[in-house]
Amino acid sequence: MSFDADIITLFPELFPGPLGASVIGRGLAENLWSLRTHQLREFASDKHRTVDDTPAGGGPGMVLRADVLARAIDHVSPETDTRPRLLMSPRGEPLTQNLVREFAGEAGLVIVCGRFEGVDQRVIDSRNLREVSIGDYVLAGGEVAAMVLLEAVVRLLPGVLGKAESHADESHESGLLEYPHYTRPAIFEGQTIPDVLTSGDHGKVDDWRQSESEKLTRLRRPDLWAKRHKD
Numbered sequence: 001m002s003f004d005a006d007i008i009t010l011f012p013e014l015f016p017g018p019l020g021a022s023v024i025g026r027g028l029a030e031n032l033w034s035l036r037t038h039q040l041r042e043f044a045s046d047k048h049r050t051v052d053d054t055p056a057g058g059g060p061g062m063v064l065r066a067d068v069l070a071r072a073i074d075h076v077s078p079e080t081d082t083r084p085r086l087l088m089s090p091r092g093e094p095l096t097q098n099l100v101r102e103f104a105g106e107a108g109l110v111i112v113c114g115r116f117e118g119v120d121q122r123v124i125d126s127r128n129l130r131e132v133s134i135g136d137y138v139l140a141g142g143e144v145a146a147m148v149l150l151e152a153v154v155r156l157l158p159g160v161l162g163k164a165e166s167h168a169d170e171s172h173e174s175g176l177l178e179y180p181h182y183t184r185p186a187i188f189e190g191q192t193i194p195d196v197l198t199s200g201d202h203g204k205v206d207d208w209r210q211s212e213s214e215k216l217t218r219l220r221r222p223d224l225w226a227k228r229h230k231d
């Protein structure tokens with residue numbers, strides 16, 4: 001079973017970038033997932049390979065043309081393709097670990113990286129693009145956002161992380177932030193390791209980690225803490 005990612009972008013040379021390194025890159029080399037990029041400009045119809053135009057109604061910036069993007073999407077993802085089609089966009093639904101888990105269960109993803117002021121709404125509607133945002137700030141384009149999303153998804157695919165790197169205790173898997181970690185040396189600049197962690201009592205270690213996780217979440221992320229007691 002593989003996970004096939006197709007990226008539609010004006011900057012295919014940015015890929016795989018960080019997705020070629022470490023465990024994600026090893027997974028790519030081992031065909032646990034695949035990555036194909038498509039230059040949007042190749043789907044333009046004029047000799048200048050124009051992909052954008054001025055916004056209807058006026059205003060600043062340029063808008064990605066519906067016809068050019070539709071041709072690219074239809075080439076990459078015909079109607080029979082069951083993979084979700086995403087558009088990286090600051091006005092999209094927020095990317096969360098729940099959404100990441102959902103995408104990791106798919107056969108792959110088709111990801112459109114926006115640039116310019118926006119994308120013609122008609123192609124978003126007709127090609128069923130699901131808009132996804134990686135946070136409440138504005139990037140210059142969707143490429144880095146697509147890499148963030150893919151890195152989070154690919155590390156959940158079977159075989160990508162070794163057994164040693166378990167998911168269970170990670171921040172956001174349980175709705176809590178992760179507890180603090182320590183390793184040798186036993187004393188660093190006069191600071192010791194909490195006694196419970198060197199006590200050998202696994203029950204007590206688990207209790208301590210749980211209570212540290214709760215304390216951190218309450219303090220740093222009252223929004224997550226409140227959600228946890230609602231669900």
Ligand code: ADE
Pocket residue numbers: 088089090114132133134135136137138139140141142145
């Ligand atoms: N493109 C520009 N800003 C973005 C964001 N915050 N998330 C996803 N795509 C974007």
